[in-house]
Amino acid sequence: xxxxxxxxxxxxxxxxxxxxxxxxxxxxxxxxxxxxxxxxxxxxxxxxxxxxxxxxxxxxxxxxxxxxxxxxxxxxxxxxxxxxxxxxxxxxxxxxxxxxxxxxxxxxxxxxxxxxxxxxxxxxxxxxxxxxxxxxxxxxxxxxxxxxxxxxxxxxxxxxxxxxxxxxxxxxxxxxxxxxxxxxxxxxxxxxxxxxxxxxxxxxxxxxxxxxxxxxxxxxxxxxxxxxxxxxxxxxxxxxxxxxxxxxxxxxxxxxxxxxxxxxxxxxxxxxxxxxxxxxxxxxxxxxxxxxxxxxxxxxxxxxxxxxxxxxxxxxxxxxxxxxxxxxxxxxxxxxxxxxxxxxxxxxxxxxxxxxxxxxxxxxxxxxxxxxxxxxx
Numbered sequence: 595x596x597x598x599x600x601x602x603x604x605x606x607x608x609x610x611x612x613x614x615x616x617x618x619x620x621x622x623x624x625x626x627x628x629x630x631x632x633x634x635x636x637x638x639x640x641x642x643x644x645x646x647x648x649x650x651x652x653x654x655x656x657x658x659x660x661x662x663x664x665x666x667x668x669x670x671x672x673x674x675x676x677x678x679x680x681x682x683x684x685x686x687x688x689x690x691x692x693x694x695x696x697x698x699x700x701x702x703x704x705x706x707x708x709x710x711x712x713x714x715x716x717x718x719x720x721x722x723x724x725x726x727x728x729x730x731x732x733x734x735x736x737x738x739x740x741x742x743x744x745x746x747x748x749x750x751x752x753x754x755x756x757x758x759x760x761x762x763x764x765x766x767x768x769x770x771x772x773x774x775x776x777x778x779x780x781x782x783x784x785x786x787x788x789x790x791x792x793x794x795x796x797x798x799x800x801x802x803x804x805x806x807x808x809x810x811x812x813x814x815x816x817x818x819x820x821x822x823x824x825x826x827x828x829x830x831x832x833x834x835x836x837x838x839x840x841x842x843x844x845x846x847x848x849x850x851x852x853x854x855x856x857x858x859x860x861x862x863x864x865x866x867x868x869x870x871x872x873x874x875x876x877x878x879x880x881x882x883x884x885x886x887x888x889x890x891x892x893x894x895x896x897x898x899x900x901x902x903x904x905x906x907x908x909x910x911x912x913x914x915x916x917x918x919x920x921x922x923x924x925x926x927x928x929x930x931x932x933x934x935x936x937x938x939x940x941x942x943x944x945x946x947x948x949x950x951x952x953x954x955x956x957x958x959x960x961x962x963x964x965x966x967x968x969x970x971x
Contacts, residue, residue: 596621597901598730598740600718600753602629604636604696605873605890606746607703610710611649612898620710623730623738625717629704631697634772634851635800635808637662637787638699640680640966642888643689645895652689654702659694660801663785665884667950670792672835675950678958683966693787693800693808695774718752726868742906743869744897746890749858751875758863758871766855766880766932770812771827775845777807780837787884790834791947794938797831797838809841810881812855814936855880857929860922865910872897877921882928882935885965889921892968899971916969924965 597613599606602624610620638646638655646652665678680691704712715734721743722729728740745753754761779801789798799809813830827850828842858878864871873890896917900909937943 595619595741597742597744598623598738599744599746600730600751601746601748601873601875602626602700602704602712603746603748603873603890604699604703604887605894606744607700607707608645608649608891608894609744609746609872609897611651611703611706612894613901614708614710615649616898616902618898618901622710622712623716623718623732624712624714627715629700629712629714631695631701633696633700634774634810635693635802636696636699636887637800637884638692638694638891639884639888640683640687640689640691640962641968642891643692644687644966644968645891647689648895649706651702651706655692655694655699656690658698658702658803659692660803661785662691662693662787662800664787666786666788668788668790669947670790670797670834672788672790672837675791675947676953676958677955678962679955680962682959683962687966693802695802695806695808718747721753721756723757728869741868745869745871745875746873747875749856749874749878751871753869754871754875757866757869758861760863761861762859763856763878764859764929766857766929767816768812768814768855768880768932768936769852770810770855770881771850771852772810773808773827773842773845773850774802775807775809775841775849776805777841777844778805779807783837790838791935792831792834793943794936795830796935797834799838799841807841809845811842812932812936814938855932857925860925862918864914864918867907867910870897870910870913877918877925879921879925880928880932882931883924883965885924885928889924892920893917896969896971903971912971916971920964920969 599622667676717733720731730738787800795813797811802808864876872893900913
């Protein structure tokens with residue numbers, strides 16, 4: 595049996611690695627014509643790094659990224675509001691949180707695959723059910739038969755749309771710029787992720803290598819996102835701290851990408867017989883907790899454990915039972931944080947900031963404990 599995976603993103607590649615290690619054969623179909631080292635940065639939180647440690651990838655990822663030991667929320671002028679010290683979790687789970695270039699991580703994962711074939715330039719067009727199998731029809735005119743199918747094809751998953759029709763995408767009415775800057779942060783920021791909250795917008799930044807900073811910036815819009823000056827991001831954040839303005843100014847415009855923020859309204863069905871959804875295809879989340887890719891990585895680990903222990907239908911059912919509650923909690927919490935971070939009322943902003951400052955560290959610690967603890971079979 596060959597397990598077909600649609601999508602060579604972080605979730606799809608990690609799933610292929612996990613299944614290979616269980617002795618299962620996989621094949622990946624990817625719509626891109628070639629895999630290039632493009633993209634922005636990514637934060638691999640403690641839960642994701644626990645998985646990669648199980649796969650023997652902890653050292654190579656750590657050596658190619660930047661250690662992150664603190665997660666901070668600040669005012670627009672970088673005055674601290676909330677801080678999560680990650681040292682407790684580093685000691686407990688024996689892994690670090692890592693910030694790394696997404697394209698570099700993708701190449702590390704590809705290099706780990708031993709037998710998986712990655713078939714490029716294959717954008718899925720239709721999934722046709724043929725008895726107990728599927729015909730995968732691609733936009734380049736080619737067809738493939740598949741007996742077992744994993745959808746790792748993102749929030750706009752063709753597999754989900756065609757085989758799991760009862761789902762809907764929610765729009766946050768926020769747009770996000772992401773960029774990589776040739777910039778060296780002041781030493782006090784070197785091993786931190788800082789996210790500055792202002793009026794109807796926020797700016798996050800983190801060092802991902804010795805001379806590169808990954809940053810992201812979000813702004814709310816009401817009905818027409820064109821009201822934002824997308825080609826002049828510095829104009830949207832001119833009131834923020836000078837370091838933030840320097841980071842923006844040091845980034846070539848061609849290295850800045852923009853996208854509207856959405857998530858998948860939580861759905862209770864991720865699998866049917868011999869097809870299963872993972873990652874954003876199953877539980878796409880807004881990027882407010884840094885857990886989008888991390889939850890897909892957890893999916894890969896739990897799914898491989900289930901498939902090595904049970905027959906396929908039971909494996910998919912157990913995977914959904916174990917993973918769905920946590921993934922949905924991340925989606926719901928992230929959505930709430932995203933709305934709270936974009937308050938426009940001065941009174942609400944003041945109240946929000948006061949609550950953040952007064953929240954005991956024990957509460958933050960408990961919340962992260964729930965996120966970082968891996969599920970088990």
